[in-house]
Each structure stands twice: as C-alpha cells, then as structure tokens.
Amino acid sequence: QVQLVESGGGLVQAGGSLRLSCAASGSIFSNAPMGWYRQAPGKQRELVATFTTGGSTRYADSVKGRFTISRDNAKNTVYLQMNSLKPEDTAVYYCNAIVGRVYWGQGTQVTVSS
Numbered sequence: 001q002v003q004l005v006e007s008g009g010g011l012v013q014a015g016g017s018l019r020l021s022c023a024a025s026g027s028i029f030s031n032a033p034m035g036w037y038r039q040a041p042g043k044q045r046e047l048v049a050t051f052t053t054g055g056s057t058r059y060a061d062s063v064k065g066r067f068t069i070s071r072d073n074a075k076n077t078v079y080l081q082m083n084s085l086k087p088e089d090t091a092v093y094y095c096n097a098i099v100g101r102v103y104w105g106q107g108t109q110v111t112v113s114s
Helices: none
Strands: 002-007 010-013 018-026 034-039 046-051 057-059 067-072 077-082 091-099 101-104 108-113
Touching: 002 091, 002 101, 018 034, 018 091, 018 108, 034 067, 034 077, 046 067, 046 077, 057 067
Parallel strands: 010 108
Antiparallel strands: 002 018, 018 077, 034 046, 034 091, 046 057, 067 077, 091 101, 091 108
C-alpha cells in the first residue's frame, strides 16, 4: 500500500513561483515512476511532469522551461518547482505513483491570478 500526500499549493500572482511536494509512504521504490498531473475545472486530468520507469523525465509542452520535477529518494519525496506561473496553470495538482498499480494523492489547489 502506498500513500501520497501533496503540499505546497496556494494562491500566487502571474509570474510567481510555487513548489509542490509529494511525500510517499508505504512500499515505494526509489525508481518507481512518480509524477504530477493536474485537473482544471471542466477539463480532463492531464500530465504535467513525471519520472519514467527508466528515471528520465517527461514534461507537458505547456510547462517545458517553466516547471522542474525532482525527487529526493532518501525522503521518498517528489517535488514540482513551478516558475513563471500563468493563469492557465490554475488547477488541482495531483501526485501519482506506479507501484504495481497507480496511486494518487488527494490533490493540492494551485490558483494563479492575473
């Protein structure tokens, strides 16, 4: 069983920055694919950034150059550094891990005001 707890969301002005954290507990491995997704009102959940099975990273085109995913395996934590935020980044951000099956966190709200 894996538990994921996100934190770090909030309200920020356009152009600002936020850092999201996802702390994983339970049976998780250092090379487990973990990443971030987001869901805006009325839209489908979409990939933001993720570590793949091989340890490489993948980003949505809309966030390339602005967001950076990183992980601290000693702390079982994945981070999402978000810079140059735009109003269209407003969404609930979810942490995701694949350990036998897909696990999701409860989500954290990110609101970017114009």
